[in-house]
Amino acid sequence: xxxxxxxxxxxxxxxxxxxxxxxxxxxxxxxxxxxxxxxxxxxxxxxxxxxxxxxxxxxxxxxxxxxxxxxxxxxxxxxxxxxxxxxxxxxxxxxxxxxxxxxxxxxxxxxxxxxxxxxxxxxxxxxxxxxxxxxxxxxxxxxxxxxxxxxxxxxxxxxxxxxxxxxxxxxxxxxxxxxxxxxxxxxxxxxxxxxxxxxxxxxxxxxxxxxxxxxxxxxxxxxxxxxxxxxxxxxxxxxxxxxxxxxxxxxxxxxxxxxxxxxxxxxxxxxxxxxxxxxxxxxxxxxxxxxxxxxxxxxxxxxxxxxxxxxxxxxxxxxxxxxxxxxxxxxxxxxxxxxxxxxxxxxxxxxxxxxxxxxxxxxxxxxxxxxxxxxxxxxxxxxxxxxxxxxxxxxxxxxxxxxxxxxxxxxxxxxxxxxxxxxxxxxxxxxxxxxxxxxxxxxxxxxxxxxxxxxxxxxxxxxxxxx
Ligand SMILES: Cc1cc2nc3c(=O)[nH]c(=O)nc-3n(C[C@H](O)[C@H](O)[C@H](O)COP(=O)(O)OP(=O)(O)OC[C@H]3O[C@@H](n4cnc5c(N)ncnc54)[C@H](O)[C@@H]3O)c2cc1C
Numbered sequence: 001x002x003x004x005x006x007x008x009x010x011x012x013x014x015x016x017x018x019x020x021x022x023x024x025x026x027x028x029x030x031x032x033x034x035x036x037x038x039x040x041x042x043x044x045x046x047x048x049x050x051x052x053x054x055x056x057x058x059x060x061x062x063x064x065x066x067x068x069x070x071x072x073x074x075x076x077x078x079x080x081x082x083x084x085x086x087x088x089x090x091x092x093x094x095x096x097x098x099x100x101x102x103x104x105x106x107x108x109x110x111x112x113x114x115x116x117x118x119x120x121x122x123x124x125x126x127x128x129x130x131x132x133x134x135x136x137x138x139x140x141x142x143x144x145x146x147x148x149x150x151x152x153x154x155x156x157x158x159x160x161x162x163x164x165x166x167x168x169x170x171x172x173x174x175x176x177x178x179x180x181x182x183x184x185x186x187x188x189x190x191x192x193x194x195x196x197x198x199x200x201x202x203x204x205x206x207x208x209x210x211x212x213x214x215x216x217x218x219x220x221x222x223x224x225x226x227x228x229x230x231x232x233x234x235x236x237x238x239x240x241x242x243x244x245x246x247x248x249x250x251x252x253x254x255x256x257x258x259x260x261x262x263x264x265x266x267x268x269x270x271x272x273x274x275x276x277x278x279x280x281x282x283x284x285x286x287x288x289x290x291x292x293x294x295x296x297x298x299x300x301x302x303x304x305x306x307x308x309x310x311x312x313x314x315x316x317x318x319x320x321x322x323x324x325x326x327x328x329x330x331x332x333x334x335x336x337x338x339x340x341x342x343x344x345x346x347x348x349x350x351x352x353x354x355x356x357x358x359x360x361x362x363x364x365x366x367x368x369x370x371x372x373x374x375x376x377x378x379x380x381x382x383x384x385x386x387x388x389x390x391x392x393x394x395x396x397x398x399x400x401x402x403x404x405x406x407x408x409x410x411x412x413x414x415x416x417x418x419x420x421x422x423x424x425x426x427x428x429x430x431x432x433x434x435x436x437x438x439x440x441x442x443x444x445x446x447x448x449x450x451x452x453x454x455x456x457x458x459x460x461x462x463x464x465x466x467x
Contacts, residue, residue, distance in 0.1 A: 010097035011038035011179040015088060015117075017047075017110060019103035019133045019250030020065035021211040022072070024168035027103040027131035034099060036177040039069065040091065043081045043184075046109050047191075051371035053340050054248075056192035056199060057209065061249045064210025066186050073178035079186055085116040092126045095179070099126065103133040103250065106286065107378045108293035136165035136254045136283045139290050149291035151393040156287060157280045168255040196371075197337055201433040205339040206374060207242060214246035218257060221275075222264050228271035232278075235332070235343035236417040241275065244375035245341075247282065254279060285379035288393060295392075296366060296382040304391035307464055309361035319354050320368055321438055322430070325447025328408040329353045331421035334430040340374030345411050351388040352402035357453030359460055362389035398461045401454050 012034030014027055022028065031037055041062060047055065066077040080087045088100055100121065102114070118128050132138050142160050143149070150156035192199065207213070221228075221241040231239035246252045258279060261272050289295050299305050310316075318324055322333035332346035342350070347369075354365045366385040370376050386392025390400075412418055420426040422444040434440055 010034065010095050011036045013088070013091060013095070013097050013100045014039045015084070015100050015102045015128075016041045016065075016077075017102065018105040018248075019253070020061045021214075021251055021253065022068065023171040023211065023215075024133065024253040024256045025103060025172060026133055026169050027101045027129075028172055029169060030129065030131060031099075031101040032172065032176060034097065034101075036179040037073070038078060038091070038095065038097070038179040038181065040078045040080060040088075042084045042087050043079065043189075043191075044083050044087075044113065046113050049109070051367075051373070051376055052192045052195035053202065053372050053374055054370070054376035056195055056202060057206070057245060057340065057374040057376075058249065059189060059191040060206070060209035061251060062189070063186060064213070064251070068211065069178060072172075072174060073176050075178040075180045076183075076186065078181045078183040079189065081184060083116075084113050085120040088117055089120045089124055089126070091181075092121065092124050094181075097126070100128050102128065102130055104130040105134055105250075106139065106290050108289070109378075111293070132166065133253055134250055135286055136160065136258055136279070137163060138166060139287065141166075142287065149287060150284070151288075153281065153284050153394050156284050157277060160280055160283060165255055165258050168253060168259055196435055197433040201338055201429060202340055202374075205429070207245065207341075209245075209249075209251065211251045214243065214252035217242055217246065218252060218260060222261060222272070225261075225264070225271040225275060226269060229269075229274040232274065233345045233411050235335075235346050236412045236414065240344070242341075244282075244377070244380075248375045248377040248380075254282065282377075282380055285377070285383035288383055289379040295386065296378055297363065299389075299391035300386055300393050300395075301391050304389075307391070308359075308460060309355075310359050311361060312364060315358045316354075316360050316364055319350075319358060319360070319365075321434070321440065323440070324353065324358075325445060326353060326404045326450070327418045327422060327446060328404045328412065330444065331418045331426075334421040334426060336369075336372045338426065338429045338433050340372065342373070343417075345407070346417075347384065348388055349402045349404050349407045351385060353404055353453075355385075355389040356398070356401045356457040357450065359457055362386065362391070399458060401457060403450065403454075405450065 012031030014031040014037055016039055019025060062077065070076050114128060121128055137160060141163055142156065228239055231237050243252065243257065247254060258276065261276055265272050292300060322330040322337065324330055328346060329350050332342050332350045336342040351365055354360045355362045362385045366381055369381055383392060387395045390396060390398030408418060421430065427444060431440060431442065
């Protein structure tokens with residue numbers, strides 16, 4: 001065993017999977033204490049299994065990180081292909097390093113890879129050292145009185161606030177020493193060749209990637225956060241932070257976001273306080289996923305495993321193609337297809353429509369979001385889908401069925417958002433971005449059926465309850 005933090009003379013291997021940043025990055029600091037930094041990204045099966053859009057966004061994160069690394073050191077990121085439990089031991093043999101440092105991404109798929117890497121490093125006398133960085137607080141800190149996981153947001157949030165999130169660590173220096181290794185050139189990387197919509201459309205509408213963009217976005221949001229609490233549910237306004245994809249990839253740490261937002265709390269009339277409580281929702285999602293790693297596959301409440309969800313079929317296809325005929329639902333799905341983003345309020349309406357009016361299995365909706373979102377996050381996606389479907393912890397009850405028309409009237413009162421995506425420039429962009437084989441009509445068509453869908457959902461729920 002080696003003691004982390006002691007210089008060994010070899011390079012300090014930093015195995016990146018998320019957390020592409022130079023601020024608040026304990027794993028990078030620890031690797032730098034070993035010697036010159038050797039930052040490695042391993043293009044493995046687990047990465048290729050991600051949805052196409054999040055792979056595309058990951059590529060943007062890698063490019064931005066590599067550019068900043070070159071600015072600070074003159075050398076780039078080492079990109080290698082293969083399974084991490086073969087690639088990393090080989091790197092250990094080549095370099096003589098004895099530790100691999102990683103910022104922990106506590107997703108079940110990464111846990112499996114980490115276990116395999118640990119086993120492969122052991123015969124070489126090398127170790128995998130995991131560092132915090134993806135969450136506000138180390139998961140072991142926030143426990144119930146009995147030492148278990150919370151199941152309800154409010155007591156979880158209270159406990160986290162009482163303990164206080166961990167503090168960010170010092171930023172890495174402006175100049176660092178980086179070890180250059182033969183690697184796949186980043187400009188040859190094509191992480192999402194299978195993306196069903198044109199990457200060009202996504203590139204045109206995507207937000208800038210990288211740590212500098214994340215910090216600028218946060219600063220800008222904090223300058224205008226006063227109205228966040230009252231306007232965050234309005235998809236027609238630009239009231240939200242847009243930070244989720246930066247957080248999903250760790251281009252900024254939640255601890256930095258918390259610290260910078262908390263500094264501005266004084267004098268704020270509730271906007272920033274509400275924003276901090278949303279950040280705790282992200283933390284709660286990870287808390288749940290760590291406690292229940294099957295959260296993306298199985299209902300949190302086991303009794304819901306027997307609910308008669310419908311599988312794939314024409315309803316799902318129409319939903320995926322934004323052809324349901326429900327204005328707010330189709331507008332949201334079009335927004336996601338073109339930009340890789342969807343407003344939170346609209347996500348709830350879209351998910352409710354699929355799982356309730358169309359009685360379709362929430363896992364099919366979750367998979368479509370996973371394929372289409374630039375901010376895909378396994379914890380937030382699974383928690384929210386289960387929340388909407390009614391089968392998760394602290395979930396909205398199944399009989400709470402969002403009415404897309406009422407939601408639209410309340411949250412898009414002038415119809416600007418719907419107009420843009422169904423008839424305006426957004427509609428044109430959407431039609432350009434859809435595969436020709438979908439053969440979509442040029443004009444969006446409205447359809448009815450809300451009441452029938454609601455009645456069918458309630459009847460299915462009633463029969464399910466009666467057993
Ligand atoms: C069905 C469904 C699926 C979702 N899938 C994802 C996903 O894959 N990835 C993802 O990051 N978010 C997901 N969300 C949560 C939420 O919609 C997005 O985090 C939010 O829209 C991001 O925009 P923003 O950064 O401007 O948010 P802001 O309103 O500015 O909120 C600030 C931050 O708080 C966190 N946050 C806000 N709302 C939620 C929430 N409901 N759950 C968890 N964290 C939240 C995010 O990190 C966000 O960046 C999902 C929501 C629903 C209803």
